[in-house]
Amino acid sequence: MTQAPPSPQPADNDSVGIVVPQTLHFDQPLQLACGRALPEHDIVYETYGELNADKSNGILICHALSGHHHAAGKHSEDDRKTGWWDSCIGPGKPIDTNVFFVLSINNIGGCHGSTGPTSINPETGKPWGPDFPPLRCRDWVESQYLMMQHFGISQWAAIIGGSLGGMQAMRWALEHPDALRHCIVIASAMKLSAQNIAFNEIARRAITSDANFYEGRYLEHNTLPKQGLALARMVGHITYLSEDGMKQKFGRELKTGNLSLGAGSDTAVEFEVESYLRYQGEAFSSSFDANTYLLMTKALDYYDLAREYNDDPVEAFKLAKCSFMVVSFTTDWRFAPARSREIVDALVAADKAVSYAEIEADHGHDAFLIPIPRYMDVFHAYMKRLKQELGHAF
Amino acid sequence: MRFDLTLIQPWINANSRVLDLGCGDGMLLETLKKEKNISGVGLEIDPKNITLALARGVNVIEHDLNVGLGNFRDDSFDMVVMTLALQTLRYPHLVIDEMLRVGRECIVTFPNFGHWRSRWYLGHRGKMPVSKFLPYTWYDTPNIHFCTVKDFEALCEEKNIRILNSSVIAADNSQSELANRFPNLLGVTAVYHISK
Numbered sequence: 111m112t113q114a115p116p117s118p119q120p121a122d123n124d125s126v127g128i129v130v131p132q133t134l135h136f137d138q139p140l141q142l143a144c145g146r147a148l149p150e151h152d153i154v155y156e157t158y159g160e161l162n163a164d165k166s167n168g169i170l171i172c173h174a175l176s177g178h179h180h181a182a183g184k185h186s187e188d189d190r191k192t193g194w195w196d197s198c199i200g201p202g203k204p205i206d207t208n209v210f211f212v213l214s215i216n217n218i219g220g221c222h223g224s225t226g227p228t229s230i231n232p233e234t235g236k237p238w239g240p241d242f243p244p245l246r247c248r249d250w251v252e253s254q255y256l257m258m259q260h261f262g263i264s265q266w267a268a269i270i271g272g273s274l275g276g277m278q279a280m281r282w283a284l285e286h287p288d289a290l291r292h293c294i295v296i297a298s299a300m301k302l303s304a305q306n307i308a309f310n311e312i313a314r315r316a317i318t319s320d321a322n323f324y325e326g327r328y329l330e331h332n333t334l335p336k337q338g339l340a341l342a343r344m345v346g347h348i349t350y351l352s353e354d355g356m357k358q359k360f361g362r363e364l365k366t367g368n369l370s371l372g373a374g375s376d377t378a379v380e381f382e383v384e385s386y387l388r389y390q391g392e393a394f395s396s397s398f399d400a401n402t403y404l405l406m407t408k409a410l411d412y413y414d415l416a417r418e419y420n421d422d423p424v425e426a427f428k429l430a431k432c433s434f435m436v437v438s439f440t441t442d443w444r445f446a447p448a449r450s451r452e453i454v455d456a457l458v459a460a461d462k463a464v465s466y467a468e469i470e471a472d473h474g475h476d477a478f479l480i481p482i483p484r485y486m487d488v489f490h491a492y493m494k495r496l497k498q499e500l501g502h503a504f
Numbered sequence: 505m506r507f508d509l510t511l512i513q514p515w516i517n518a519n520s521r522v523l524d525l526g527c528g529d530g531m532l533l534e535t536l537k538k539e540k541n542i543s544g545v546g547l548e549i550d551p552k553n554i555t556l557a558l559a560r561g562v563n564v565i566e567h568d569l570n571v572g573l574g575n576f577r578d579d580s581f582d583m584v585v586m587t588l589a590l591q592t593l594r595y596p597h598l599v600i601d602e603m604l605r606v607g608r609e610c611i612v613t614f615p616n617f618g619h620w621r622s623r624w625y626l627g628h629r630g631k632m633p634v635s636k637f638l639p640y641t642w643y644d645t646p647n648i649h650f651c652t653v654k655d656f657e658a659l660c661e662e663k664n665i666r667i668l669n670s671s672v673i674a675a676d677n678s679q680s681e682l683a684n685r686f687p688n689l690l691g692v693t694a695v696y697h698i699s700k
Binding site: 396433451455456458459461463464465466467468484487488490492494495498 | 521541543545554555556558561563564565566567575576577654680
């Protein structure tokens with residue numbers, strides 16, 4: 111008789127399981143970089159893992175352009191999709207919820223429950239829409255700082271973010287140097303390139319030229335600039351993938367129709383890639399707010415880590431006290447490895463502790479969301495030192 | 505610990521800032537951090553080594569030494585170390601220039617191709633030496649620029665590089681004294697402490 115194979119583990123034993131988003135209301139005005147203030151605001155958030163007794167195991171997750179608070183787990187048993195960073199957050203995953211307490215919030219200006227352009231402006235009783243104050247990355251940092259105080263945390267074990275999230279993590283290191291021990295910056299940059307800004311401007315133009323945009327007051331007209339937002343997402347999506355990645359995923363495969371000679375033209379020809387992009391665009395346009403998209407892309411464009419430091423990133427980083435881990439992906443042309451190396455060089459020149467890995471991946475910018483084996487190895491290896499600092503033996 | 509790594513430790517000051525080129529799994533930096541409280545960072549290109557160094561708590565930057573050190577500022581480190589990597593570089597002499605620009609002092613260790621076994625292997629068999637220490641065939645080897653103790657010292661003289669200390673490691677510790685009298689013949693690994 112042969113030995114019975116070990117019984118299979120439940121498929122999601124490394125998942126944080128079912129999570130319930132929470133909302134926190136702040137009734138004090140939040141002073142913003144633009145000079146205006148938000149009279150009051152809500153933050154919707156999720157937490158995973160347990161905060162330890164001395165509150166030293168907190169990790170803050172900063173989300174990217176279209177991200178939100180739902181980073182890991184599911185909202186219900188039959189939820190088809192997990193949180194956007196479920197690949198990295200969970201028991202035994204790089205951001206190990208057996209060890210760390212993870213806070214993931216939806217930034218202000220967002221459209222997933224935190225105060226943003228779709229919220230009601232208390233002064234007018236109408237949705238904020240285009241009148242929502244313009245935001246800078248530092249405004250998010252300040253609102254995240256209020257969350258930190260709410261939880262009674264005086265220092266994060268780490269602040270971790272990819273893309274625009276990495277920019278927030280770096281801003282934290284300069285604005286609140288004592289508030290974090292590690293800053294993990296993935297597929298990010300100290301400022302956008304002209305090419306990046308150009309792509310964002312096309313996306314914004316697509317939205318603002320939609321007939322249903324109504325100068326941003328579409329909610330008051332009971333409509334949505336869906337077509338414009340879908341187009342914006344389609345352009346964005348192309349830039350998050352690499353040429354090789356698209357070639358592998360779609361090639362020139364046809365979804366419908368036939369390109370052979372004499373095949374007639376009963377069915378319109380549609381390439382797989384066209385169908386995919388259209389689906390992505392449409393799905394996004396019914397789940398995301400156009401004003402939020404405009405606001406977030408502008409915050410992204412305006413970000414310049416060293417602007418207030420004589421345009422010298424070395425001078426800027428001299429303020430930081432934490433250790434840094436920087437990660438980039440070879441085929442990411444939106445936040446190219448060269449941008450990450452600039453961060454690393456400035457940190458070395460500023461005499462800061464920094465590690466850097468350039469992960470070979472053909473997923474373009476989206477790679478930071480995907481559990482690529484080497485990426486996970488590097489992430490695990492770095493997180494090991496955070497666990498050791500907390501006194502966990504391995 | 506590899507013997508060349510033990511040998512160079514006295515030349516590295518406590519609390520100094522060390523850059524380790526080709527740091528491997530980070531053992532040297534980990535030891536120096538523990539014993540001399542240095543702050544250091546390693547450059548490495550091999551993914552497995554990078555993960556090992558990270559897991560040890562050593563700061564490591566993925567970097568190809570063949571693209572140079574142009575991204576590092578002048579005199580930004582007290583000591584720049586490169587152990588057993590010189591012979592793998594496309595332009596070893598330019599990397600040495602760069603090391604001396606980035607660091608105030610440097611330590612270089614390399615396999616000495618002038619060792620009598622290499623000479624004997626080549627002279628007797630007429631073939632490129634293959635040994636336990638250097639196990640590669642000529643056509644598939646990371647080692648593309650072998651040199652001897654004499655070659656290295658000639659390069660230092662040509663470039664006006666000061667040799668602050670030097671030593672060789674013999675095949676066997678008991679031959680150490682003799683090997684340091686005839687370094688180019690009996691030294692398996694050469695160890696140099698240099699500055700501008």
